Amino acid sequence: MAPERQRSGVIPEPTVARLPIYQRIAAELARTGQATVSSEQLAALAGVTAAKVRKDLAHLGKLGTRGTGYDAAQLVRGISEVMGADQDWPVVIVGIGNLGRALINARGFLARGYRLVGLVDTDTRILGTEISGHTVVRFDELPARLSEKVAIGIIATPASAAQDAADQLVALGAGSLLNFAPTVLMTPPHIRVRYVDLSIELQVLSHFALTDHSDAGAMSSVGIQPIAAPWAPAAGEHGARS
Amino acid sequence: MAPERQRSGVIPEPTVARLPIYQRIAAELARTGQATVSSEQLAALAGVTAAKVRKDLAHLGKLGTRGTGYDAAQLVRGISEVMGADQDWPVVIVGIGNLGRALINARGFLARGYRLVGLVDTDTRILGTEISGHTVVRFDELPARLSEKVAIGIIATPASAAQDAADQLVALGAGSLLNFAPTVLMTPPHIRVRYVDLSIELQVLSHFALTDHSDAGAMSSVGIQPIAAPWAPAAGEHGARS
DNA sequence: CAATGTGAACAGTTTCACAGCT
DNA sequence: AGCTGTGAAACTGTTCACATTG
16 A cells, blocks of 8 residues: 555665654645645755755655655655654753753653663752652662663763763663764764764854855855745754764 | 974864864873874774874974974864964853853863853843852843954854844854754854754764664774774864864 | 656766875 | 875766656
Protein backbone atom coordinates (compact mmCIF):
# COMPACT_ATOMS: atom_id res chain seq x y z
CA MET A 1 0.00 0.00 0.00
CA ALA A 2 2.43 2.61 1.23
CA PRO A 3 3.94 4.18 -1.88
CA GLU A 4 7.41 2.68 -1.81
CA ARG A 5 9.29 4.04 1.17
CA GLN A 6 12.73 3.73 2.62
CA ARG A 7 14.90 3.73 -0.46
CA SER A 8 18.05 1.61 -0.47
CA GLY A 9 21.38 3.47 0.04
CA VAL A 10 22.56 5.72 2.83
CA ILE A 11 21.37 9.29 2.99
CA PRO A 12 24.16 11.88 2.83
CA GLU A 13 24.64 13.82 6.02
CA PRO A 14 23.88 17.27 4.60
CA THR A 15 20.60 15.89 3.33
CA VAL A 16 19.79 14.37 6.71
CA ALA A 17 20.36 17.75 8.35
CA ARG A 18 17.97 19.44 5.90
CA LEU A 19 15.11 16.98 6.19
CA PRO A 20 13.85 18.31 9.54
CA ILE A 21 13.66 21.78 7.99
CA TYR A 22 11.46 20.54 5.16
CA GLN A 23 9.42 18.70 7.73
CA ARG A 24 8.82 21.78 9.80
CA ILE A 25 7.70 23.70 6.73
CA ALA A 26 5.47 20.90 5.48
CA ALA A 27 3.87 20.58 8.91
CA GLU A 28 3.18 24.28 9.04
CA LEU A 29 1.66 24.27 5.55
CA ALA A 30 -0.47 21.24 6.37
CA ARG A 31 -1.63 22.96 9.51
CA THR A 32 -2.78 25.97 7.52
CA GLY A 33 -4.74 23.77 5.17
CA GLN A 34 -2.36 23.37 2.26
CA ALA A 35 -2.42 19.72 1.24
CA THR A 36 0.39 19.68 -1.26
CA VAL A 37 3.76 21.42 -1.67
CA SER A 38 5.99 21.81 -4.70
CA SER A 39 9.76 21.53 -4.51
CA GLU A 40 9.80 25.13 -5.64
CA GLN A 41 7.76 26.35 -2.69
CA LEU A 42 9.62 24.20 -0.22
CA ALA A 43 12.88 25.54 -1.60
CA ALA A 44 11.78 29.15 -1.25
CA LEU A 45 10.77 28.65 2.36
CA ALA A 46 13.81 26.60 3.31
CA GLY A 47 16.33 28.84 1.59
CA VAL A 48 17.73 26.22 -0.77
CA THR A 49 17.36 25.36 -4.45
CA ALA A 50 14.44 23.36 -5.79
CA ALA A 51 16.79 20.81 -7.31
CA LYS A 52 18.32 20.20 -3.91
CA VAL A 53 14.91 19.69 -2.37
CA ARG A 54 14.01 17.09 -5.01
CA LYS A 55 17.32 15.24 -4.67
CA ASP A 56 16.95 15.27 -0.90
CA LEU A 57 13.39 14.02 -0.91
CA ALA A 58 14.12 11.37 -3.51
CA HIS A 59 16.13 9.61 -0.80
CA LEU A 60 12.89 8.91 1.03
CA GLY A 61 11.46 6.96 -1.87
CA LYS A 62 8.94 8.37 -4.27
CA LEU A 63 6.46 10.33 -2.28
CA GLY A 64 5.91 13.12 -4.75
CA THR A 65 3.38 13.23 -7.56
CA ARG A 66 4.52 14.64 -10.90
CA GLY A 67 2.53 17.63 -11.93
CA THR A 68 1.27 18.12 -8.40
CA GLY A 69 4.05 18.12 -5.83
CA TYR A 70 4.45 16.42 -2.46
CA ASP A 71 1.66 15.57 -0.08
CA ALA A 72 2.43 17.67 2.97
CA ALA A 73 1.12 15.24 5.56
CA GLN A 74 2.89 12.33 3.92
CA LEU A 75 6.12 14.31 3.85
CA VAL A 76 5.90 14.95 7.56
CA ARG A 77 5.38 11.26 8.28
CA GLY A 78 8.04 10.10 5.86
CA ILE A 79 10.66 12.39 7.37
CA SER A 80 9.71 11.43 10.93
CA GLU A 81 10.30 7.87 9.93
CA VAL A 82 13.81 8.28 8.50
CA MET A 83 14.87 10.60 11.30
CA GLY A 84 13.85 7.99 13.83
CA ALA A 85 11.43 10.39 15.50
CA ASP A 86 8.94 7.52 15.61
CA GLN A 87 11.10 5.41 17.86
CA ASP A 88 11.81 5.95 21.51
CA TRP A 89 15.12 7.55 22.49
CA PRO A 90 15.91 7.77 26.20
CA VAL A 91 17.96 10.93 26.76
CA VAL A 92 20.16 11.95 29.67
CA ILE A 93 21.37 15.52 30.08
CA VAL A 94 24.60 16.13 31.97
CA GLY A 95 25.18 19.65 33.21
CA ILE A 96 22.09 21.44 34.46
CA GLY A 97 23.33 24.99 34.17
CA ASN A 98 21.66 27.57 32.00
CA LEU A 99 22.36 25.60 28.86
CA GLY A 100 21.04 22.36 30.26
CA ARG A 101 17.91 24.11 31.42
CA ALA A 102 17.51 25.79 28.06
CA LEU A 103 17.54 22.38 26.41
CA ILE A 104 15.04 20.96 28.88
CA ASN A 105 12.64 23.83 28.38
CA ALA A 106 13.04 24.52 24.67
CA ARG A 107 9.81 23.73 22.93
CA GLY A 108 10.36 21.13 20.27
CA PHE A 109 13.73 20.00 21.51
CA LEU A 110 12.76 17.04 23.63
CA ALA A 111 9.59 16.31 21.71
CA ARG A 112 8.56 13.37 19.59
CA GLY A 113 10.63 10.36 20.39
CA TYR A 114 13.27 11.98 22.57
CA ARG A 115 12.35 11.10 26.12
CA LEU A 116 14.17 12.64 29.07
CA VAL A 117 15.13 9.94 31.57
CA GLY A 118 17.81 11.57 33.67
CA LEU A 119 19.42 14.82 34.76
CA VAL A 120 22.97 14.81 36.08
CA ASP A 121 25.07 17.48 37.74
CA THR A 122 27.63 17.79 40.54
CA ASP A 123 26.73 21.20 41.90
CA THR A 124 25.40 20.69 45.42
CA ARG A 125 23.19 23.75 45.04
CA ILE A 126 21.02 22.06 42.46
CA LEU A 127 21.42 18.39 43.37
CA GLY A 128 18.04 17.09 44.45
CA THR A 129 16.20 19.83 42.60
CA GLU A 130 13.24 18.67 40.58
CA ILE A 131 13.07 19.89 36.99
CA SER A 132 10.45 18.77 34.51
CA GLY A 133 9.60 15.80 36.68
CA HIS A 134 13.20 14.67 37.08
CA THR A 135 15.43 14.99 40.07
CA VAL A 136 18.96 16.20 39.43
CA VAL A 137 21.40 13.57 40.70
CA ARG A 138 25.08 12.74 40.66
CA PHE A 139 26.22 10.17 38.11
CA ASP A 140 26.59 7.39 40.65
CA GLU A 141 22.95 7.71 41.65
CA LEU A 142 21.70 7.60 38.11
CA PRO A 143 21.80 3.85 37.34
CA ALA A 144 19.43 3.12 40.24
CA ARG A 145 16.90 5.45 38.68
CA LEU A 146 17.17 4.15 35.13
CA SER A 147 15.13 1.22 33.94
CA GLU A 148 16.64 1.11 30.48
CA LYS A 149 19.77 1.91 28.51
CA VAL A 150 20.44 5.50 27.60
CA ALA A 151 20.31 6.12 23.86
CA ILE A 152 21.52 9.69 23.61
CA GLY A 153 23.65 11.62 26.07
CA ILE A 154 23.77 15.38 26.02
CA ILE A 155 26.83 17.04 27.47
CA ALA A 156 26.18 20.60 28.64
CA THR A 157 28.98 20.81 31.17
CA PRO A 158 32.07 23.02 31.23
CA ALA A 159 34.90 21.69 29.08
CA SER A 160 36.72 20.35 32.13
CA ALA A 161 33.91 17.93 32.95
CA ALA A 162 32.99 16.88 29.42
CA GLN A 163 35.29 13.90 28.97
CA ASP A 164 34.20 12.35 32.23
CA ALA A 165 30.57 12.89 31.30
CA ALA A 166 31.19 11.19 27.98
CA ASP A 167 32.81 8.20 29.66
CA GLN A 168 29.94 7.79 32.08
CA LEU A 169 27.31 8.16 29.39
CA VAL A 170 29.00 5.54 27.25
CA ALA A 171 29.09 3.24 30.29
CA LEU A 172 25.32 3.69 30.59
CA GLY A 173 24.90 2.48 27.04
CA ALA A 174 24.63 5.75 25.17
CA GLY A 175 25.54 5.19 21.54
CA SER A 176 25.21 8.84 20.60
CA LEU A 177 26.52 11.96 22.25
CA LEU A 178 25.69 15.58 21.65
CA ASN A 179 28.53 17.67 23.04
CA PHE A 180 28.16 21.38 23.75
CA ALA A 181 31.45 21.65 25.61
CA PRO A 182 34.40 23.08 23.69
CA THR A 183 36.50 19.91 23.71
CA VAL A 184 37.22 17.04 21.41
CA LEU A 185 35.96 13.88 23.10
CA MET A 186 37.83 10.61 23.14
CA THR A 187 35.34 7.85 22.55
CA PRO A 188 35.25 4.23 21.38
CA PRO A 189 34.89 4.09 17.61
CA HIS A 190 31.27 2.97 17.50
CA ILE A 191 30.01 6.00 19.41
CA ARG A 192 28.47 8.76 17.31
CA VAL A 193 29.39 12.24 18.50
CA ARG A 194 28.08 15.56 17.31
CA TYR A 195 29.65 18.81 18.37
CA VAL A 196 27.94 22.12 18.83
CA ASP A 197 30.55 24.68 19.73
CA LEU A 198 28.99 28.06 20.23
CA SER A 199 32.21 30.02 20.26
CA ILE A 200 33.22 28.53 16.93
CA GLU A 201 29.98 29.75 15.40
CA LEU A 202 30.79 33.29 16.44
CA GLN A 203 34.31 33.04 15.13
CA VAL A 204 33.19 31.70 11.78
CA LEU A 205 30.82 34.65 11.45
CA SER A 206 33.51 37.18 12.24
CA HIS A 207 35.95 35.52 9.87
CA PHE A 208 33.56 35.83 6.96
CA ALA A 209 32.55 39.33 8.03
CA LEU A 210 36.24 40.12 7.63
CA THR A 211 36.75 38.53 4.24
CA ASP A 212 33.41 39.43 2.67
CA HIS A 213 34.25 42.99 3.69
CA SER A 214 31.15 44.81 2.52
CA ASP A 215 31.25 43.18 -0.91
CA ALA A 216 27.51 42.59 -0.52
CA GLY A 217 26.21 39.16 -1.36
CA ALA A 218 29.55 37.94 -2.62
CA MET A 219 29.38 34.98 -0.21
CA SER A 220 30.57 32.59 -2.85
CA SER A 221 29.16 29.32 -1.56
CA VAL A 222 25.45 28.65 -1.59
CA GLY A 223 22.96 31.40 -0.98
CA ILE A 224 20.32 30.73 -3.55
CA GLN A 225 18.63 34.06 -2.89
CA PRO A 226 15.70 33.24 -5.18
CA ILE A 227 14.05 35.32 -7.82
CA ALA A 228 12.29 38.56 -7.01
CA ALA A 229 11.99 39.14 -3.30
CA PRO A 230 13.07 42.13 -1.26
CA TRP A 231 14.35 39.65 1.24
CA ALA A 232 15.36 36.11 0.62
CA PRO A 233 15.65 33.26 3.07
CA ALA A 234 19.12 32.90 4.44
CA ALA A 235 20.13 29.36 3.66
CA GLY A 236 21.87 27.39 6.32
CA GLU A 237 23.37 24.04 6.98
CA HIS A 238 23.80 22.25 10.21
CA GLY A 239 26.99 20.30 10.43
CA ALA A 240 28.97 17.84 12.49
CA ARG A 241 30.01 14.26 12.12
CA SER A 242 30.50 11.32 14.37
CA MET B 1 59.71 40.15 9.55
CA ALA B 2 56.52 38.29 10.18
CA PRO B 3 56.95 35.01 8.28
CA GLU B 4 54.54 35.60 5.39
CA ARG B 5 51.03 35.66 6.73
CA GLN B 6 47.60 36.00 5.28
CA ARG B 7 47.81 33.97 2.12
CA SER B 8 45.84 35.08 -0.94
CA GLY B 9 42.64 33.14 -1.69
CA VAL B 10 39.55 32.51 0.39
CA ILE B 11 39.63 29.88 3.08
CA PRO B 12 37.06 27.10 2.61
CA GLU B 13 34.33 27.09 5.21
CA PRO B 14 35.06 23.63 6.63
CA THR B 15 38.61 24.77 7.22
CA VAL B 16 37.47 27.97 8.91
CA ALA B 17 35.33 25.94 11.29
CA ARG B 18 38.30 23.73 12.23
CA LEU B 19 40.83 26.49 12.84
CA PRO B 20 39.47 27.42 16.29
CA ILE B 21 39.85 23.79 17.32
CA TYR B 22 43.51 23.75 16.37
CA GLN B 23 43.89 27.05 18.14
CA ARG B 24 42.45 25.72 21.37
CA ILE B 25 44.78 22.74 21.25
CA ALA B 26 47.83 24.83 20.42
CA ALA B 27 47.01 27.24 23.24
CA GLU B 28 46.72 24.40 25.70
CA LEU B 29 50.01 22.88 24.57
CA ALA B 30 51.75 26.23 24.74
CA ARG B 31 50.37 26.73 28.23
CA THR B 32 51.85 23.42 29.33
CA GLY B 33 55.24 24.38 27.99
CA GLN B 34 55.27 22.69 24.61
CA ALA B 35 56.70 25.16 22.12
CA THR B 36 56.08 23.28 18.91
CA VAL B 37 53.39 20.95 17.53
CA SER B 38 53.46 18.57 14.59
CA SER B 39 50.52 18.14 12.25
CA GLU B 40 50.42 14.56 13.47
CA GLN B 41 49.94 15.55 17.08
CA LEU B 42 47.46 18.27 16.26
CA ALA B 43 45.53 15.76 14.17
CA ALA B 44 45.41 13.19 16.96
CA LEU B 45 44.09 15.75 19.43
CA ALA B 46 41.60 17.31 17.05
CA GLY B 47 40.29 14.04 15.69
CA VAL B 48 41.18 14.67 12.07
CA THR B 49 43.89 13.48 9.68
CA ALA B 50 47.35 15.00 9.61
CA ALA B 51 46.99 15.84 5.92
CA LYS B 52 43.89 17.83 6.66
CA VAL B 53 45.66 19.76 9.38
CA ARG B 54 48.47 20.67 7.01
CA LYS B 55 46.13 21.73 4.20
CA ASP B 56 44.10 23.76 6.66
CA LEU B 57 47.08 25.51 8.19
CA ALA B 58 48.66 26.17 4.81
CA HIS B 59 45.85 28.67 4.23
CA LEU B 60 47.35 30.87 6.94
CA GLY B 61 50.61 31.24 5.10
CA LYS B 62 53.72 29.33 5.98
CA LEU B 63 53.97 29.22 9.68
CA GLY B 64 55.30 25.74 10.02
CA THR B 65 58.92 24.68 10.00
CA ARG B 66 59.81 21.53 8.06
CA GLY B 67 61.36 18.93 10.21
CA THR B 68 60.08 20.61 13.35
CA GLY B 69 56.39 21.41 13.18
CA TYR B 70 54.37 24.51 13.99
CA ASP B 71 55.24 27.03 16.63
CA ALA B 72 52.36 26.77 19.10
CA ALA B 73 52.26 30.40 20.14
CA GLN B 74 52.52 31.58 16.56
CA LEU B 75 49.68 29.26 15.57
CA VAL B 76 47.44 30.74 18.23
CA ARG B 77 48.16 34.26 17.03
CA GLY B 78 47.83 33.39 13.36
CA ILE B 79 44.45 31.78 13.85
CA SER B 80 43.20 34.66 16.01
CA GLU B 81 44.10 36.93 13.17
CA VAL B 82 42.21 35.13 10.40
CA MET B 83 39.21 34.50 12.62
CA GLY B 84 38.99 38.19 13.34
CA ALA B 85 39.33 37.60 17.08
CA ASP B 86 41.75 40.52 17.16
CA GLN B 87 39.18 43.02 16.01
CA ASP B 88 36.30 44.37 18.02
CA TRP B 89 32.84 42.90 17.42
CA PRO B 90 29.95 44.53 19.24
CA VAL B 91 27.38 41.82 20.00
CA VAL B 92 23.72 42.08 20.93
CA ILE B 93 21.81 39.13 22.33
CA VAL B 94 18.05 38.97 21.81
CA GLY B 95 16.13 36.62 24.05
CA ILE B 96 17.39 36.46 27.62
CA GLY B 97 15.87 33.13 28.57
CA ASN B 98 17.96 30.19 29.70
CA LEU B 99 19.74 29.98 26.38
CA GLY B 100 20.57 33.67 26.26
CA ARG B 101 21.90 33.48 29.80
CA ALA B 102 23.91 30.40 28.95
CA LEU B 103 25.58 32.32 26.14
CA ILE B 104 26.28 35.32 28.36
CA ASN B 105 27.86 33.17 31.04
CA ALA B 106 29.67 30.54 29.00
CA ARG B 107 33.36 30.91 29.51
CA GLY B 108 35.09 31.52 26.24
CA PHE B 109 31.97 32.42 24.33
CA LEU B 110 32.03 36.19 24.59
CA ALA B 111 35.78 36.43 25.02
CA ARG B 112 38.44 37.94 22.84
CA GLY B 113 36.97 40.40 20.42
CA TYR B 114 33.29 39.69 20.94
CA ARG B 115 32.03 42.47 23.14
CA LEU B 116 28.54 42.41 24.57
CA VAL B 117 26.83 45.76 24.02
CA GLY B 118 23.16 45.01 24.51
CA LEU B 119 20.60 42.58 25.90
CA VAL B 120 17.08 42.57 24.52
CA ASP B 121 13.91 40.83 25.63
CA THR B 122 10.20 41.56 25.88
CA ASP B 123 9.36 39.66 29.05
CA THR B 124 8.35 42.22 31.66
CA ARG B 125 9.64 39.96 34.40
CA ILE B 126 13.22 40.40 33.30
CA LEU B 127 13.11 43.83 31.65
CA GLY B 128 15.31 46.14 33.65
CA THR B 129 17.28 43.30 35.12
CA GLU B 130 21.02 43.78 35.13
CA ILE B 131 23.11 40.90 33.76
CA SER B 132 26.84 41.03 33.28
CA GLY B 133 26.76 44.79 33.51
CA HIS B 134 24.01 45.19 30.95
CA THR B 135 20.40 46.10 31.53
CA VAL B 136 17.83 44.03 29.67
CA VAL B 137 15.73 46.37 27.52
CA ARG B 138 13.11 46.29 24.80
CA PHE B 139 14.29 46.81 21.26
CA ASP B 140 13.05 50.39 21.03
CA GLU B 141 15.17 51.38 24.02
CA LEU B 142 18.29 49.85 22.64
CA PRO B 143 19.44 52.51 20.12
CA ALA B 144 19.65 55.12 22.88
CA ARG B 145 22.06 52.88 24.73
CA LEU B 146 24.28 52.03 21.80
CA SER B 147 27.17 54.20 20.78
CA GLU B 148 28.11 52.14 17.74
CA LYS B 149 26.75 49.80 15.10
CA VAL B 150 26.06 46.22 16.09
CA ALA B 151 28.33 43.74 14.29
CA ILE B 152 26.82 40.44 15.33
CA GLY B 153 23.29 39.73 16.50
CA ILE B 154 22.47 36.59 18.42
CA ILE B 155 18.89 35.38 18.28
CA ALA B 156 17.96 33.21 21.24
CA THR B 157 14.23 33.82 21.16
CA PRO B 158 11.37 31.41 20.51
CA ALA B 159 10.75 30.78 16.80
CA SER B 160 7.80 33.15 16.78
CA ALA B 161 9.96 36.13 17.68
CA ALA B 162 13.02 35.31 15.60
CA GLN B 163 12.13 37.05 12.36
CA ASP B 164 11.31 40.26 14.13
CA ALA B 165 14.55 40.07 16.07
CA ALA B 166 16.43 39.58 12.82
CA ASP B 167 14.77 42.60 11.23
CA GLN B 168 15.59 44.81 14.18
CA LEU B 169 19.17 43.61 14.40
CA VAL B 170 19.69 44.28 10.71
CA ALA B 171 18.27 47.75 11.22
CA LEU B 172 20.88 48.32 13.92
CA GLY B 173 23.61 47.51 11.43
CA ALA B 174 24.28 43.87 12.25
CA GLY B 175 25.92 42.20 9.27
CA SER B 176 26.00 38.76 10.86
CA LEU B 177 23.34 36.83 12.69
CA LEU B 178 23.60 33.70 14.78
CA ASN B 179 20.14 32.15 14.97
CA PHE B 180 19.24 29.56 17.58
CA ALA B 181 15.53 29.66 16.83
CA PRO B 182 14.14 26.87 14.66
CA THR B 183 13.15 29.06 11.73
CA VAL B 184 14.59 30.04 8.41
CA LEU B 185 15.17 33.78 8.49
CA MET B 186 14.38 36.12 5.63
CA THR B 187 17.22 38.58 5.32
CA PRO B 188 18.75 40.93 2.77
CA PRO B 189 21.35 39.13 0.69
CA HIS B 190 24.43 40.72 2.22
CA ILE B 191 23.61 39.51 5.73
CA ARG B 192 25.50 36.43 6.90
CA VAL B 193 23.38 34.01 8.89
CA ARG B 194 24.41 30.92 10.77
CA TYR B 195 21.89 28.50 12.16
CA VAL B 196 22.25 26.36 15.22
CA ASP B 197 19.16 24.22 15.54
CA LEU B 198 19.38 22.04 18.59
CA SER B 199 16.48 19.78 17.69
CA ILE B 200 18.04 19.03 14.32
CA GLU B 201 21.21 17.87 16.05
CA LEU B 202 19.23 15.33 18.06
CA GLN B 203 17.39 14.13 15.00
CA VAL B 204 20.55 13.68 12.99
CA LEU B 205 21.97 11.58 15.81
CA SER B 206 18.92 9.36 15.97
CA HIS B 207 18.84 8.97 12.21
CA PHE B 208 22.38 7.66 12.13
CA ALA B 209 21.80 5.56 15.21
CA LEU B 210 19.06 3.95 13.16
CA THR B 211 21.06 3.35 10.01
CA ASP B 212 24.36 2.44 11.63
CA HIS B 213 22.33 -0.08 13.62
CA SER B 214 25.04 -1.68 15.73
CA ASP B 215 27.41 -2.10 12.78
CA ALA B 216 30.11 -0.67 15.00
CA GLY B 217 32.37 1.95 13.52
CA ALA B 218 30.96 1.56 10.03
CA MET B 219 30.20 5.27 9.96
CA SER B 220 31.44 5.65 6.41
CA SER B 221 32.33 9.33 6.32
CA VAL B 222 35.31 10.62 8.24
CA GLY B 223 36.27 9.10 11.55
CA ILE B 224 40.01 8.87 11.32
CA GLN B 225 40.18 6.82 14.48
CA PRO B 226 43.97 6.82 14.44
CA ILE B 227 46.36 4.00 14.92
CA ALA B 228 46.50 2.08 18.16
CA ALA B 229 44.42 3.70 20.85
CA PRO B 230 41.73 2.17 23.01
CA TRP B 231 39.79 5.33 22.42
CA ALA B 232 40.14 7.73 19.59
CA PRO B 233 39.00 11.31 19.34
CA ALA B 234 35.56 11.64 17.84
CA ALA B 235 35.99 13.97 14.91
CA GLY B 236 33.42 16.64 14.36
CA GLU B 237 32.57 19.46 12.08
CA HIS B 238 30.64 22.55 12.74
CA GLY B 239 28.49 23.66 9.88
CA ALA B 240 26.16 26.35 8.59
CA ARG B 241 26.34 28.86 5.87
CA SER B 242 25.11 32.36 5.31
C1' DC C 1 1.43 20.76 -19.07
C1' DA C 2 3.23 21.18 -14.51
C1' DA C 3 6.39 19.26 -11.48
C1' DT C 4 8.97 15.10 -10.07
C1' DG C 5 12.97 12.06 -10.44
C1' DT C 6 17.52 11.43 -12.21
C1' DG C 7 21.74 10.86 -15.24
C1' DA C 8 25.51 13.71 -16.34
C1' DA C 9 28.39 17.75 -15.70
C1' DC C 10 30.36 20.50 -12.26
C1' DA C 11 32.29 22.17 -7.89
C1' DG C 12 34.28 21.78 -3.49
C1' DT C 13 36.90 18.87 -0.04
C1' DT C 14 39.60 15.30 1.37
C1' DT C 15 43.16 11.98 0.74
C1' DC C 16 47.38 10.49 -1.19
C1' DA C 17 52.05 10.62 -2.13
C1' DC C 18 56.07 12.87 -2.43
C1' DA C 19 59.11 16.81 -3.44
C1' DG C 20 61.43 20.22 -0.78
C1' DC C 21 63.18 22.51 3.46
C1' DT C 22 65.59 22.64 7.96
C1' DA D 1 65.94 12.16 9.19
C1' DG D 2 61.80 14.47 10.07
C1' DC D 3 57.93 17.02 8.90
C1' DT D 4 55.79 20.65 6.11
C1' DG D 5 53.62 22.20 1.81
C1' DT D 6 51.34 20.92 -2.29
C1' DG D 7 50.04 19.06 -6.91
C1' DA D 8 47.19 15.24 -8.52
C1' DA D 9 43.72 11.77 -7.72
C1' DA D 10 39.63 10.39 -5.42
C1' DC D 11 35.51 11.36 -3.46
C1' DT D 12 31.25 13.65 -2.01
C1' DG D 13 27.74 16.77 -2.78
C1' DT D 14 25.38 20.28 -5.84
C1' DT D 15 23.58 22.06 -10.09
C1' DC D 16 21.78 21.43 -14.58
C1' DA D 17 18.77 19.90 -17.94
C1' DC D 18 15.46 17.00 -19.45
C1' DA D 19 12.88 12.66 -20.03
C1' DT D 20 8.98 10.92 -17.58
C1' DT D 21 4.69 10.72 -15.56
C1' DG D 22 0.18 11.87 -13.46
